[in-house]
Amino acid sequence: MSELVKxxxxxxxxxxxxxxICFILLAVSGLALFHPAFFFLSHLLGGGTWSRILxxxxxxxxxxxxxxxxxxxxxxxxxTAADREWQKRLGDILCNKTQGLPEIGKYNIGQKYxxxxxxxxxxxLLVSGIAIWQPWFTPAFPIGIVRAAALLHAVxxxxxxxxxIIHIYSAIWVKGSIRGMTRGTVSAAWAxxxxxxxxxxxxxxx
Amino acid sequence: MALQSLDIKARSATTTPSPSxxxxxxxxxxxxxxxxxxxxxxxxxxxxxWNDLRDEVGDNFGVYDNxxxxxxxxxxxxxxSEVEVxxxxxxxxxxxxxxxxxxxxxxxxxxxxxxxxxxxxxxxVDFHQENCxxxxxxxxxxxxxxxxxxxxxxxxxxxxxxxxxxxxxxxxACVKTCPTGAIVFGxxxxxxxxAEGRIADLxxxxxxxxxxxxxxxxxxxxxxxxLQHADQPEIYAGLPKDPSISPMVALWKGITKPLAxxxxxxxxxxxxxxxxxxxxxxxxxxxxxxxx
Ligand code: HEM
Ligand code: SF4
Ligand code: SF4
Numbered sequence: 001m002s003e004l005v006k007x008x009x010x011x012x013x014x015x016x017x018x019x020x021i022c023f024i025l026l027a028v029s030g031l032a033l034f035h036p037a038f039f040f041l042s043h044l045l046g047g048g049t050w051s052r053i054l055x056x057x058x059x060x061x062x063x064x065x066x067x068x069x070x071x072x073x074x075x076x077x078x079x080t081a082a083d084r085e086w087q088k089r090l091g092d093i094l095c096n097k098t099q100g101l102p103e104i105g106k107y108n109i110g111q112k113y114x115x116x117x118x119x120x121x122x123x124x125l126l127v128s129g130i131a132i133w134q135p136w137f138t139p140a141f142p143i144g145i146v147r148a149a150a151l152l153h154a155v156x157x158x159x160x161x162x163x164x165i166i167h168i169y170s171a172i173w174v175k176g177s178i179r180g181m182t183r184g185t186v187s188a189a190w191a192x193x194x195x196x197x198x199x200x201x202x203x204x205x206x
Numbered sequence: 207m208a209l210q211s212l213d214i215k216a217r218s219a220t221t222t223p224s225p226s227x228x229x230x231x232x233x234x235x236x237x238x239x240x241x242x243x244x245x246x247x248x249x250x251x252x253x254x255x256w257n258d259l260r261d262e263v264g265d266n267f268g269v270y271d272n273x274x275x276x277x278x279x280x281x282x283x284x285x286x287s288e289v290e291v292x293x294x295x296x297x298x299x300x301x302x303x304x305x306x307x308x309x310x311x312x313x314x315x316x317x318x319x320x321x322x323x324x325x326x327x328x329x330x331v332d333f334h335q336e337n338c339x340x341x342x343x344x345x346x347x348x349x350x351x352x353x354x355x356x357x358x359x360x361x362x363x364x365x366x367x368x369x370x371x372x373x374x375x376x377x378x379a380c381v382k383t384c385p386t387g388a389i390v391f392g393x394x395x396x397x398x399x400x401a402e403g404r405i406a407d408l409x410x411x412x413x414x415x416x417x418x419x420x421x422x423x424x425x426x427x428x429x430x431x432x433l434q435h436a437d438q439p440e441i442y443a444g445l446p447k448d449p450s451i452s453p454m455v456a457l458w459k460g461i462t463k464p465l466a467x468x469x470x471x472x473x474x475x476x477x478x479x480x481x482x483x484x485x486x487x488x489x490x491x492x493x494x495x496x497x498x
Contacts, residue, residue, distance in 0.1 A: 033318040033341060035467045036219040048319050048339035049360075094480070096487055134342035135355050146346050147454040154458055158466045162473055169477035175488045193489045 022062035083109035213327035218317035231327035235394035242388035249380035256379035278356035285443035309425030316347025329428040423450030
């Protein structure tokens, strides 16, 4: 068995998958209202009315869990000069040509963009979601705010779902990533290949 | 088989055509002549009676309006305004508020639940509460602030224009009960014609700005008003001057959503085909060996 490197603690993994379950339920119930083509998804949560009732509660739970999760990786997601160099080679990377890439840390710039996109869109979803939450909160807001919130929520929901589609695909595409979040460890080869800066740090600390 | 007068023209959250083999039906309209209204509220009572609604007994807050606002139990409400239309000339303007039955209904456009809101071929816009999920999007979409969500069942209610009566050839309950003939009902064409006579009469009596309220911004309405001061509808308890579906709602519910949905599907497909063509991103075997 080749050498393994610790990437996520069991607490981080539990939180990640808790957020993932919430997100799927939110995407399903949100898309059901987004366009009639998706309305059939409302049946997964017990019908349109149940989707409408449950969605905002799950949303608040997700927002809390997500911000807790995000604080833990906030520092690791600052964009560096090496990241920008790496980004210039994106075309090569997508064709699996990875020789001579700059040394990057625990996350590459794509992962960092994903992180900040989710921080922003989930914050906007929370704020706008409260303004369109019937029957509890909407009556307290003027109609102009409710209209803007409905539009903003739909846009932010679209952005978040698109970001997650890319996130899921990346995990499937880059072999050896998923075990980081299921088992907590990745192979040393994987770490050295994809995140050499981070690998060296881990080695130095041990 | 559905009654002919209830043939459906549009259904909320439905992308396929509605049953339309019979073609166009006669468009109906209710005309409310504010200059003839005496504020007796018989129509408000008739609405309660026919629709079997009982609102809470309201309170006096300095004007005659009771209840203070439309509710899930009060689908129509007399709104009283004391307005000094010109220096020294006070007028008591009484407007019967309720759903306008827009030809281009913002409520129906906004509703995400298939068939919760329908527009009949005769122009009536009706809510089918059994399909309503209680999201309140219709309230967000309505330019007239009409639909009200019930605290009891979280479904939304509003004036039906007595679609059940109209279906069997009767006039709405409010029309039938009005003692002064201020509310009339018939084909939209006839109602416009009737209004023209009333407006000519009002102009003769010195109301130079008398006119018909049938706002083009929402495609016209199937509830219309004769106003003594049609140049300033706002003085009638805030009747909007040029109502239209808010640009924010139009953007939210317009072409953006089918495009965005298409975009999501495309993203999934792009991933699939990338995997099938470029293949997975794997760490080289020798790199792996190197570590052991
Ligand atoms: C963060 C807390 C959130 C709150 C409080 C919230 C609240 C709401 C509310 C009140 C609605 C209106 C329908 C309903 O009542 O179910 C709604 C719709 C929607 N939500 Fe959320 N939500 C949140 C998070 C999310 C997330 C994370 C997503 C993305 C997965 C999302 C996607 C959507 C979508 C797509 C719609 C339909 C929008 C439309 O029809 O225009 N929401 N949300
Ligand atoms: S007035 Fe409001 S509720 Fe009535 S048809 Fe128009 S948009 Fe719908
Ligand atoms: S509250 Fe009911 S009628 Fe109104 S938009 Fe939502 S589902 Fe449609």
